Amino acid sequence: MKKIILLILLGIGGFYFSQQIHVKYLRVLSSFTTSYEDLYIKNNQVLSIQDSIIINNKLTDSWTLGVNIDNGKKPIKQYFVSDLDKNNEAERNYFFTSSVDSRDFFVYDKVPKPDWKLEEDHIKTIAGYKCIKATGIFRGSKIVAYFTRDLPYSAGPFKFYGLPGLILDIRAENKDYNIWKAELVDVDDKTTVAFKPQFLKKEKISLKDYVAAKEAHMNKIFAKIADALPKTNFKTKITTNQRLTVEQKYEWENDSETK
Known part of the structure; x- marks a missing residue:
């Protein structure tokens, strides 16, 4: 049995x-x-x-x-x-x-x-x-x-x-x-899928450099938004270095780097 x-x-x-x-x-x-x-x-x-x-x-x-x-x-x-x-x-x-x-x-x-x-x-x-x-x-x-x-x-x-x-x-x-x-x-999908797609035209980069490039770009956007806001007597703060994804802390970082 x-x-x-x-x-x-x-x-x-x-x-x-x-x-x-x-x-x-x-x-x-x-x-x-x-x-x-x-x-x-x-x-x-x-x-x-x-x-x-x-x-x-x-x-x-x-x-x-x-x-x-x-x-x-x-x-x-x-x-x-x-x-x-x-x-x-x-x-x-x-x-x-x-x-x-x-x-x-x-x-x-x-x-x-x-x-x-x-x-x-x-x-x-x-x-x-x-x-x-x-x-x-x-x-x-x-x-x-x-x-x-x-x-x-x-x-x-x-x-x-x-x-x-x-x-x-x-x-x-x-x-x-x-x-x-x-x-x-x-459980019996018939879609034709390339499980190992070729990305020859894309630039290879390390994860650490990618994260740095992404956050630098987002900070530029935040700065443009802040500049476009109306000038008033009230102080408006746009917070930079925000991570809106589920990845909040990477392996190479310590606590002080992500605060």
């Missing part, structure tokens, strides 16, 4: 890993801005694509306008490329694309695994799957995730991984943005 059960489990695992999985996430960028992110998994290869199109915010039931602040350049999709690792690795290699001040980048990132704590008694159903709650710290942000063991992939949207199942909901704790919530799961 035990052998039969083992064979069934192996058969189920073999089916999943031979098929292409597609998960569509609603991605909440701010309290009034959303887009979509598509995650594809096949044969231990993982590709996540963040759409640049701003859509109706289904979580707050309001519409928003996308504002392009990159010198009039049309927003582009971002790609996050990685591989599954069955050895429960402490770090995972990611390659991702981005654009800053009209420069297209290809960035290498070694992402540390969050120190996850599972809460087996906290269950919710997402996209038809029974999901278990987990909490952890991801680059300075407290995060809450729900994952399903029914899809045995240690993966999720963006750069999230490290749980014993696919992450279908993940968010920064106590915030109404930095949220990814699965709306669709297809």
Whole structure:
């Protein structure tokens, strides 16, 4: 009997890993801005694509306008490329694309695994799957995730991984943005996907240099906004060096550098 059960489990695992999985996430960028992110998994290869199109915010039931602040350049999709690792690795290699001040980048990132704590008694159903709650710290942000063991992939949207199942909901704790919530799961997706896309025309850059370039560009924008504000007797302060993403603190930084 035990052998039969083992064979069934192996058969189920073999089916999943031979098929292409597609998960569509609603991605909440701010309290009034959303887009979509598509995650594809096949044969231990993982590709996540963040759409640049701003859509109706289904979580707050309001519409928003996308504002392009990159010198009039049309927003582009971002790609996050990685591989599954069955050895429960402490770090995972990611390659991702981005654009800053009209420069297209290809960035290498070694992402540390969050120190996850599972809460087996906290269950919710997402996209038809029974999901278990987990909490952890991801680059300075407290995060809450729900994952399903029914899809045995240690993966999720963006750069999230490290749980014993696919992450279908993940968010920064106590915030109404930095949220990814699965709306669709297809376990036999037929989309043609290049899991190792070529980015030969993009400029290669280290993660540290990319972060510095991105924040310098945003500070220029904040300065322009401050200059454009009406001159009054009231002092208006525009805070620079803000990180509005879930990545609040990187591995090379200490506490004094991020305050």
